[in-house]
Amino acid sequence: MGYTPDQIDRMSLWEFSACQSAWMKANGPEQEPEAPSLAEHQAMVNKMTVKV
Structure with a gap:
């Protein structure tokens, strides 16, 4: 958000x-x-899983 601590x-x-x-409304x-x-979801997991 750009604020300092x-x-x-x-x-x-x-x-x-x-x-x-x-901020969330403007940037989301x-x-x-x-x-x-x-x-x-399973298809995405299978696509990213490395087959050994």
Whole structure:
């Protein structure tokens, strides 16, 4: 988020939470991505697994 540790220490929990929410909204994806199905997950794992 770009704050120094000192700046964060001087914030209240409410202020930090507001900053975090705004940062996540501005820098996050427009929509939450959907989780892969179990079959899709297994296919990705199999693709990345090194066969010995």
